[in-house]
Amino acid sequence: MPLQMKLVAVTLDCPDPLALAAFYQQATGLELHPKSDADFAGLNGEYGLFIGFQRVDDYRAPSWPDQIVPQQLHICFKIEGALHEAEARLLEMGAGKPDHQPHGDKARVLTDSAGHPFCISTR
Incomplete structure (x- = not known):
């Protein structure tokens, strides 16, 4: 019988927790x-899920799609409406778009x- 575990938090390493929290707050509401605070920020998500952002000295951003600096994590979001409009x-909010789009x-x-790479999809 599997353990009865519920995911309650995901935390991302970053150089500026408040800035990254602000990005995701604007994107998700x-x-x-x-x-x-400046060392650890978070967003209260639906169904009790917490998204945290912790300051890491000498943070190195993932170099996706190559794995010189591994992506470490990949978040997927379902969006409402047209994909190109959300993109x-x-x-405009400061996201980047890698050339590689698989x-x-x-x-x-x-x-x-x-x-950090993340996906948006209508599915």
């Missing part, structure tokens, strides 16, 4: 945790302000 809005018209791989 999640609420900033009231005890967020354009995220790019999913064609089904999804987009973008990078957050700390270089």
Whole structure:
């Protein structure tokens, strides 16, 4: 019988926790945790899921798609509406768009302000 485990938090390493929290807050509409500070910030997600951002000295951004600096983590988001509209809005907010796009018209791989790759999809 498997353990009864519930995912309650995901934490990303980054150089500036408040800036990365602000990026994801603007992208998702999640609420900033009231005890967020320059060393650790977080967003309160749906169903009790917490997304944390912790300061790491000498942080090195992932170099996706090559693995010279591994991606460490990959987050996927389901979006409402047109994929190209969500992509354009995220790019305006400071997301990056790698040249390599392995999913064609089904999804987009973008990078957050700390270089972590993430996908957006309508599925």
